[in-house]
Amino acid sequence: MDKHSYFHGTGRRKTAVAQVKLTTGNGAIIIDGKTLEERFPSLEHQRVIIQPFIATESNGKYNAVVKVLGGGVSGQSAAIAHGISRALVRADERFKPVLRQNGLLTRDARAKERKKPGLKRARKAPQYTKR
Secondary structure (H helix, E strand, O other), X not given: OOOOOOEEEEEEXXXXXXXXXXXXXXXXEEEOOEEHHHHOOOHHHXXXXXXXXXXXXXXXXXXXXXXXXXXXXXXXXXXXXXXXXXHHHHHOHHHHXXXXXXXXXXXXXXXXXXXXXXXXXXXXXXXXXXX
C-alpha cells in the first residue's frame, strides 16, 4: 500500500460498468455517493457485492469507492463485484487463486442478443400463415 493511495479495478456485466477504488480502511462501501444499503436495498444484491471480501476474508479491511454506469441493478451489482475482485488482486496477488476458484475474476460475457431483421425479437418469428 506504500506505493499507491488506492487500488483500481474495472468490472463489467451486461451493459453495466463499475469503476472501483480500494483503500485500506474499515470496510465502508460507497456507491455513487451513497452507502451500500441505500444504493442497493436488496440483500441479494448486497451479498453479491461483498462476496469478494468474504471469499478473501478481507471484510472490514478495505474501503471501496465505486462509480457505476449503465445496466440495471443486477448487472450493476455483478459489475461492482467484478471490479472489487480485480482491485483486490492488485492489492494482494495472493487473493487471485481464491477469487478465481470462486469465479469472481471471470467476466460474465452473457448479454442481450440483438434483434434480427424480419423477426419480432432476437429469435421470435411472426406467426406463420398458410393462406
